[in-house]
Amino acid sequence: MTTSAYDLPGVATASTVASAELNRRARAVMPGGNSRTAVYSSPYPIYVRYGHGARVVDVDGTERLDFLNNSTALIHGHAHxxxxxxxxxxxxxxxxxxxxxxxxxxxxxxxxxxxxxxxxxxxxxxxxxxxxxxxxxxxxxxxxxxxxxxxxxxxxxxxxxxxxxxxxxxxxxxxxxxxxxxxxxxxxxxxxxxxxxxxxxxxxxxxxxxxxxxxxxxxxxxxxxxxxxxxxxxxxxxxxxxxxxxxxxxxxxxxxxxxxxxxxxxxxxxxxxxxxxxxxxxxxxxxxxxxxxxxxxxxxxxxxxxxxxxxxxxxxxxxxxxxxxxxLTSDEMDRINGLGADVRDRMRQILADHTPGGWTVNGNGSLFRVLGPNATGADGRPVNAVNLLSRALLRHGVHIGDSGLGCVSTAMEPDDVDAFARAFTAAADDVRACLAQ
Ligand SMILES: Cc1ncc(COP(=O)(O)O)c(C=O)c1O
CATH class of the missing domain: 3.40.640.10 (Type I PLP-dependent aspartate aminotransferase-like (Major domain))
Structure with missing residues (x-):
């Protein structure tokens, strides 16, 4: 059994009521309410209303920084x-x-x-x-x-x-x-x-x-x-x-x-x-x-x-x-690859400072993937730590893949990486609180 951000202490599930309702309708007409396995999340995915630049806005009106960019396809972010x-x-x-x-x-x-x-x-x-x-x-x-x-x-x-x-x-x-x-x-x-x-x-x-x-x-x-x-x-x-x-x-x-x-x-x-x-x-x-x-x-x-x-x-x-x-000029490529290296370095440092260990951050250019330890929740049950981290990030205003996959887009600036690092620190703290020590 995995823990999701929906279960994190203090998460108001009311903030995703419109997604829950859409998923209820979706389940009546599609297997599991889904047409693409990768976008399914338990207990239901968060549905997007629109994206602009580095951000997406969900159907409940919550805006998040999008570091998944449609599984890394959107190198220029949304609606360039x-x-x-x-x-x-x-x-x-x-x-x-x-x-x-x-x-x-x-x-x-x-x-x-x-x-x-x-x-x-x-x-x-x-x-x-x-x-x-x-x-x-x-x-x-x-x-x-x-x-x-x-x-x-x-x-x-x-x-x-x-x-x-x-x-x-x-x-x-x-x-x-x-x-x-x-x-x-x-x-x-x-x-x-x-x-x-x-x-x-x-x-x-x-x-x-x-x-x-x-x-x-x-x-x-x-x-x-x-x-x-x-x-x-x-x-x-x-x-x-x-x-x-x-x-x-x-x-x-x-x-x-x-x-x-x-x-x-x-x-x-x-x-x-x-x-x-x-x-x-x-x-x-x-x-x-x-x-x-x-x-x-x-x-x-x-x-x-x-x-x-x-x-x-x-x-x-x-x-x-x-x-x-x-x-996608060579200058832009260099710029986002630099931001990507910064994101990876900061994630490594935050995970080292805020969690008990067992995490790895890999990647190249503007791509990253976080891998987590085999973990046990505070209730003694096994936990998918990376999934927990991605869920906690959603709570703090950042979207990455459930598997820890993410990337930087040309729509991003250093300020966005700073905002990512703040959310990542808060999410790492949430994860530590949810895991058995
Ligand atoms: C390495 C690789 N090959 C092929 C595909 C399939 O591409 P598409 O999703 O456009 O069918 C993907 C998709 O993620 C991929 O990562």
Missing amino acids: PTIVRAVAEAAARGTSFGMPTETEVAFAEALTARNETFEHVRFTSTGTEAVMMAVQAARAHTLRPKLAKIAGAYHGAYDATAINNDGSGSLITHATLGIPAGVSDNTVIIPFNDPEGALEVLGRHAGELAAILIDPLPWRIGLVPASAEYLAALRGFCDEHDVVLISDEVGSFRIGMGGAIAEFGYAADLTVLGKVIAGGMPIGAVTGRRDVMAVFDPSAGSPPLPHSGSYNANPVSMSAGLASLAL
């Missing part, structure tokens, strides 16, 4: 005027067509300019679809069936990657109910940051592997960066056995102008993008080597890998993406 204008102007021209648009070409040009390994690009509506298409492209290119993925890493809701994605790090191929054995039989699980262990597993499947899928900064494994030795070992294996190395940067592209491959200094054959590249509109992209991407090319007749989608390269998302990338 330039992005809103781009979206409004694009929508006024028509929201989707059965024809390509100039914005698709312009956005492809802007994105491929960010990293020289992004030779060709193809757009989807979500990161999940982009991962799916990257894996299928690797299979079509190599004519092999198997995919290797890191134990515990999350890559979206696609069958082949929704296997062993719970962050546990177990090497057992455990699939979600609903994923057939044929899929899990073709998914190879490798240990994270263990070059010898990974090579040993990969070696057993060498001739059958189409791709190795990695997230160099996997948030479900605590935003621990992949080591240089590990990345070099995987790259070496791919070169030796003609396997496609896919870097999933749906979350981690935001750490530098050229994404994680540029920051970590390794070469991927395909890179998957999403989230920040469209400033909050639905998006996904597969990019990388021209010869691998050629499997999508329909210009010489039927392509080896036909890829359709009514909303691929949607002009509203493309326009938002152009605006979002233009705002």
Whole structure:
């Protein structure tokens, strides 16, 4: 049983009555009242009315600093005027067509300019679809069936990657109910940051592997960066056995102008993008080597890998993406990465000063994740300490993920980091009071 902020001493549940009522209605028409597992919170999530800049206002009228930014997608915060204008102007021209648009070409040009390994690009509506298409492209290119993925890493809701994605790090191929054995039989699980262990597993499947899928900064494994030795070992294996190395940067592209491959200094054959590249509109992209991407090319007749989608390269998302990338200058990237480092340092210091210990703060660039100790509540029951902390933060006016995930946006200034630190101190005190000493 977990404790939530709703149970914290002194929390007036009356302050979330409108959310409770919306959740009552939602439960009548959706399983658990929910369409997206990540936004469910017990006993009910807080419903948002609107966001502006660095802040969100809930349906009860409470304003909070938003350090979750839609699971790190909103690198420019909420309703950035330039992005809103781009979206409004694009929508006024028509929201989707059965024809390509100039914005698709312009956005492809802007994105491929960010990293020289992004030779060709193809757009989807979500990161999940982009991962799916990257894996299928690797299979079509190599004519092999198997995919290797890191134990515990999350890559979206696609069958082949929704296997062993719970962050546990177990090497057992455990699939979600609903994923057939044929899929899990073709998914190879490798240990994270263990070059010898990974090579040993990969070696057993060498001739059958189409791709190795990695997230160099996997948030479900605590935003621990992949080591240089590990990345070099995987790259070496791919070169030796003609396997496609896919870097999933749906979350981690935001750490530098050229994404994680540029920051970590390794070469991927395909890179998957999403989230920040469209400033909050639905998006996904597969990019990388021209010869691998050629499997999508329909210009010489039927392509080896036909890829359709009514909303691929949607002009509203493309326009938002152009605006979002233009705002993401190298100065802004440096500025939010500096704020991110400050947030992480301050969290570490506050946790050291205000709690009994056992906490870790990881992250890179503008991203952070807090990991907590195995804790017991004052009533003797086990407690999810990070969940407790995120709930206490809500009480003090800050929103981060229930799992301790968060990020800084370009809408934030040093004052916002100061406000975050004050709330974090108060939340750490609440957590200490709720835990057995
Ligand atoms: C590393 C990674 N890959 C893929 C996805 C899936 O992207 P989307 O939620 O746009 O489907 C996510 C989403 O959080 C992610 O973090």
